[in-house]
Amino acid sequence: MAPSDPPPKPGSIRKRVDKIAPPIDAPASASATDWxxxxxxxxxxPKASASREAxxxxxxxxxxxxxxATGQTPERAADLAQGFFADVLIGRAxxxxxxxxxxxxxxxxxxxxxxxVRDRVRYDKSTKRTPKVxxxxxxxGASLDGLAASRTAAAEHVFDAHWAAQVVRxxxxxxxxxxxxDGREMAWIAFQQRTLRPQLFGDAPVxxxxxxxxxxxxxIGQAAHLAIVGRRVFVEELLExxxxxxxxxxxxxxxxxxxxxxxxxxx
Amino acid sequence: MRLPVxxxxxxxxxxxxxxxxxxASQPKDINEETRGIHGAFQWALDANADPSRTAADWLARxxxxxxxxxxxxxxxxxxxxxxxxxxxVAFKALRTGAASTAERNRAARLYAATIAAGxxxxxxxISRQSDAVLRKAFQSLRDDTSCEESLRDLATVxxxxx
Numbered sequence: 001m002a003p004s005d006p007p008p009k010p011g012s013i014r015k016r017v018d019k020i021a022p023p024i025d026a027p028a029s030a031s032a033t034d035w036x037x038x039x040x041x042x043x044x045x046p047k048a049s050a051s052r053e054a055x056x057x058x059x060x061x062x063x064x065x066x067x068x069a070t071g072q073t074p075e076r077a078a079d080l081a082q083g084f085f086a087d088v089l090i091g092r093a094x095x096x097x098x099x100x101x102x103x104x105x106x107x108x109x110x111x112x113x114x115x116x117v118r119d120r121v122r123y124d125k126s127t128k129r130t131p132k133v134x135x136x137x138x139x140x141g142a143s144l145d146g147l148a149a150s151r152t153a154a155a156e157h158v159f160d161a162h163w164a165a166q167v168v169r170x171x172x173x174x175x176x177x178x179x180x181x182d183g184r185e186m187a188w189i190a191f192q193q194r195t196l197r198p199q200l201f202g203d204a205p206v207x208x209x210x211x212x213x214x215x216x217x218x219x220i221g222q223a224a225h226l227a228i229v230g231r232r233v234f235v236e237e238l239l240e241x242x243x244x245x246x247x248x249x250x251x252x253x254x255x256x257x258x259x260x261x262x263x264x265x266x267x
Numbered sequence: 268m269r270l271p272v273x274x275x276x277x278x279x280x281x282x283x284x285x286x287x288x289x290x291a292s293q294p295k296d297i298n299e300e301t302r303g304i305h306g307a308f309q310w311a312l313d314a315n316a317d318p319s320r321t322a323a324d325w326l327a328r329x330x331x332x333x334x335x336x337x338x339x340x341x342x343x344x345x346x347x348x349x350x351x352x353x354x355x356v357a358f359k360a361l362r363t364g365a366a367s368t369a370e371r372n373r374a375a376r377l378y379a380a381t382i383a384a385g386x387x388x389x390x391x392x393i394s395r396q397s398d399a400v401l402r403k404a405f406q407s408l409r410d411d412t413s414c415e416e417s418l419r420d421l422a423t424v425x426x427x428x429x
Binding site: 165194195196219242252 | 301303304305309310311314315316325326329330352353354355356357359360364
């Protein structure tokens with residue numbers, strides 16, 4: 001059947017869109033973090049340095065949240081997180097040994113953090129009687145060495161939840177950038193205002209009639225289609241983000257289910 | 268776009284003694300931070316499982332929120348004529364901008380089904396296509412065994428009305 005409805009009139013769409021949603025000025029952040037970036041970060045030179053920074057920026061939140069969840073004070077948690085990136089990621093060249101064949105990078109990084117914090121706390125505890133500088137303490141006096149397994153498991157869960165949130169954040173940034181680059185700003189706006197913000201922030205969905213008026217569309221059907229185009233771009237980026245952290249034998253659906261579990265049942 | 272997951276701290280600066288330091292800030296409550304994120308992963312899970320049908324189902328639920336999927340939105344008793352018309356426009360757009368042949372074919376079938384629904388359920392022809400063209404489209408829908416029975420039934424009845 002031939003089309004029977006006229007296409008939307010472009011008009012002054014660019015001006016209208018820029019007014020509704022100004023172009024993002026954020027640089028391309030650590031959005032390409034995957035195994036290739038990790039390999040890059042393990043090398044030498046300015047490019048490797050930038051990659052290491054990108055990796056650290058991307059995973060800082062999950063690492064810091066994990067350490068805090070083990071009961072460390074904020075300052076101590078920041079020290080440990082900083083130490084992890086300096087000592088393990090760079091010092092012990094974790095990134096150099098990071099190999100996609102070893103499976104999920106999430107699991108690799110999480111286990112490395114668990115081991116690092118446990119070792120550090122154990123070491124600090126052993127030298128606690130004669131500290132050279134200051135004292136070592138946790139928020140409630142607990143130490144990871146003697147930490148209940150349940151608390152460590154809960155902290156690992158927090159790590160996964162922050163990891164999941166970061167994946168969604170990066171996917172959103174990439175999707176927005178891609179929509180703007182491909183001239184699909186209206187799709188991004190429709191998706192963001194109709195679906196994404198309500199889903200993530202609990203905002204009320206912008207009524208389709210309002211979107212039709214704001215974007216200069218002809219019908220609700222057009223607006224709904226735009227929202228789905230935006231959602232599809234977002235989901236493609238999300239899948240790409242998740243796949244990029246998996247090994248060749250890993251199933252993306254399994255990883256998605258684990259990430260859903262991490263954010264559905266925070267402890 | 269800012270998501271509600273602004274992770275605490277910065278990897279670039281060691282924390283100062285003051286708790287005002289970003290690196291030393293208290294993480295937000297994880298429940299608050301991850302609110303709604305599971306829905307985004309569920310979209311990805313759906314799309315990964317059945318990419319040719321997912322967009323049409325999303326579209327249908329955007330316009331008929333209570334519908335389970337595209338077929339129930341078109342053939343179900345809950346949809347209004349206004350929603351059927353919106354679905355028609357949306358499926359036509361999806362057909363044009365489909366990501367794959369399978370998705371385009373699915374959108375084309377659903378497009379025809381919305382016109383059939385207009386005729387059968389509301390007695391209204393919501394297309395400017397000729398009866399001959401519509402009849403051909405309905406026949407194709409009726410004979411497509413990959414489509415839901417509810418859609419094929421709609422097409423069967425619609426054939427007799429155009």
